[in-house]
Amino acid sequence: QQQVKQSPQSLIVQKGGIPIINCAYENTAFDYFPWYQQFPGKGPALLIAIRPDVSEKKEGRFTISFNKSAKQFSLHIMDSQPGDSATYFCAASNGDDKIIFGKGTRLHILP
């Protein structure tokens, strides 16, 4: 199964809150799990990525949590800011030249 299921579809959080976006996958051969951030009118850009040999990865205010047994991973944004308002895509790949994307989460941070 090649799908990556992402939730929620949209999310509104107060400034300073911690939005959490969740993704689930079926294919146990996936070994690379990136998150992409997209601002309106722009192309997606890599935000942070994790491989399944670790359970957590932090880069600045962004953290990926990875649960291999549950086949789930999530993005947490600490101390969220209005500038974080964007669409976020999770994705998965097994190195076969295809990256499977989730359907995206539109995040809005209220000032």
Added chain:
Amino acid sequence: NAGVTQTPKFQVLKTGQSMTLQCAQDMNHEYMSWYRQDPGMGLRLIHYSVGAGITDQGEVPNGYNVSRSTTEDFPLRLLSAAPSQTSVYFCASSARSTGITYEQYFGPGTRLTVT
């Protein structure tokens, strides 16, 4: 480095017309791909290429053709446009090694409307 460039930014076509969306990258990346983005559907892979002269189909290839004559360029052709092809199209490129996934660099997109 310009990165990944796409032209045009916007295009309106009538049903049945043909056109080519241009994509170029200056990072010497072997891997290039085309996605379409529709509301609520995420990014769906149309075609991809792992090097000059090599192309393959993605998830939604019907109605689109590609070719890869150089490392730098990867044009997407619509032979007979249909309203269902109204979408935002993104080209992306990345480095490549067998069995390893690298960061994809996306272009700014082409917004296509077919009437």
